[in-house]
Amino acid sequence: MLQQGSIPQHKGKAMQSKLITALDRRRFLQAAAAAGLSAPLAGGGAWAQSKDPLKIGVTMPLTGSQAGYGNDFVIGMRQSLKDLNDAGGVAGRPLELIVLDTQAEPPLGINAMNKLINVDKAPVILTAWSAVVKAQAPTANREKVLLLNTGANAPEIAHLGDFVYTLFPLADVDITALAKYTYEKLGKRKAAVLYINNDTGIDAAKIYKDIFEKAGGQVVAYEAYDPKATEFSGMLLKVRAANPDMVHVHGLITDVPMVIAQMRQLGLQQRISSYSAGYNQKLIDQLGPAAEDFIVTSLAPGVNDNPKVTEFLERWKKEQNRAPNGLPYIQYQYDSVLVAAQLYKHVLEKKQEPTGETMREALLAVKEFDSPMTGKTVIDGHRVNKPVFLLNVEKGQFKPLAKLD
């Protein structure tokens, strides 16, 4: 909310800038209100008349090696929640996030899910990390609770059952586009694929290989590495012997910089690509000039493509005093809360009790969701399609390279 009284009068341009930001935010809140989320429902049953918060379960890694992303995901969700509640919530009821830690570990993901279902009675759960989503899926299907993936990209997620859907495009979207682009536009004919030996890496590497070979290219090296590995020389020497003209590394921000550093130190100068996990300023900081010409994918529009992202990023920096980890992912987190809110709105309008089943019916009925940060979300079976943005490291910064529809 705009707090004019809190703006010191003597700050001149700074004050003007703050005021503009606040006004932009007010416009955003008005837009959210215009979407009808806060409109009171005519008539309505006991559920619609209640003022109890509408619960959204969230399971994310808040500790452990993936916590850098997991915590920022939750911050993105909380910003969305605040905007929604500031605009009146859904049908006059506030929304509430119940956030539990998974450490990106499947057993903890299942425990968190059980608590959200049995104790908190959340009918919809937002989650991420492929291994966690896969582990939670049987529980979601058995307990009939809607499980929405907001950041994992293993293609198998599209086949996990009736109550598991994704709001985040799976790897077959961006990796397919990247592999095709590498062959057709970059003119690369021999690729090496290095991937982390987990659910994300195995599936995505296979897609890259299949698409690249289908396009006419040849995958001359195809190597998996252990998620806890720190020494990659042997694997990289295999790659050097295969002499590819492009190397695709599908790993996490913990290992990709080490792989690239050791590649360059062993004299491999090939151009390197990765996926959206590599879209992280820390990688450039760690690699310096060795990161030049590194290509990553992004599944969300950047600051140059969507003014709302600029506004979001400014707000983030103001509140957190730093840039977010994995901005495109966080844009999806912001939008995921809006999707959950739109599901609640639909269910309450129908005077139904919000359960996993009614929320799922709402998802299938509404199908198209307003997603200010990532573009319209259209549920297509158990998948979503979005444009793929390629970015390239130039002079120490990620710069737009191409937009692939």
Next chain:
Amino acid sequence: MTDPLVLLQILWTGAATSAIFVLLTVAFSLTQKVTGLWNFAQAGFMGIAFYAMFYVLNDLQMPLIAALAAGAVCAALAAVLTEVIGLDVLRARKSGSLMFFIFTLILAQFIIYMLTLVFGTEPQTLYKSIMSPVRIVGGIAVSNWDLTAVATAATMLTLLFFFLKTTKEGQFLVAVSDNAKLAELYGISAKRAYRVTAVIAALFICAAMYLTGTRGGVTPNSPFELVLAATIATLLGGMGRVFIGAMAAVILALIQSFSVLVISSRWQNLLLYGFLFVTITLFPRGINLPRLKPKAAASPSVTVGKPADVTQGS
């Protein structure tokens, strides 16, 4: 892949990388030799050493020497405090070995949780950049990091060897490792020996964490992986045989590196567990190498029990 240059490159890089494991194995094995304990709290000391260096370098913007000093002092302080407040108390109570094991494990986990609370779980490197300048020597890529790692491990091992062989304090450690009660009868303080060992182990840990943190990202959980490798090398080398443990660490690292020629990279870490399994089941006292004849007997004034041989302790 049978190109001699490729094999030499794997040999060199594997040897350089093994420096970290060598240093940690020596810290672990020396502690085991002198105190008789499997001190898993060293995983916590690794975290303390790393984050102390990280804080001094990145938050205080002080030079490397200050960071190394901070890392060593903090790790040594933690190790000595653990001795004084924890392990000495357990010894006085005549606690069983399981109690010591649980205590060190819980302490490590506690320290890791504290570090997580303070520094978060994002992987951190000591310097912003992990790139190290490379030169080609006879067709082999040799980075500055490789040279630093090999030189650090070699220097520290040499210093330790001479410390144990030639100084009174070092021979006290050997005497206590042979038989602490008998050593005390000769006026050697076992407690002092344990504390000196804790400090030496902390120095090795600090050096290893410097190398680790300049090569890739470290999280508070990373040390558990490292302490596992040190445990395996200690077991392979044979309990109490510090320098053979160091050799085992090099061999393990090289086997892991060369294994990529015959198996997929993804199985490299599995090899460690395979070795651990085989060692525990088939070589519970380590792999016995032919015993070297001692060139000269250790000083009789400090040698108690069996003749002391730092490479082949009891």
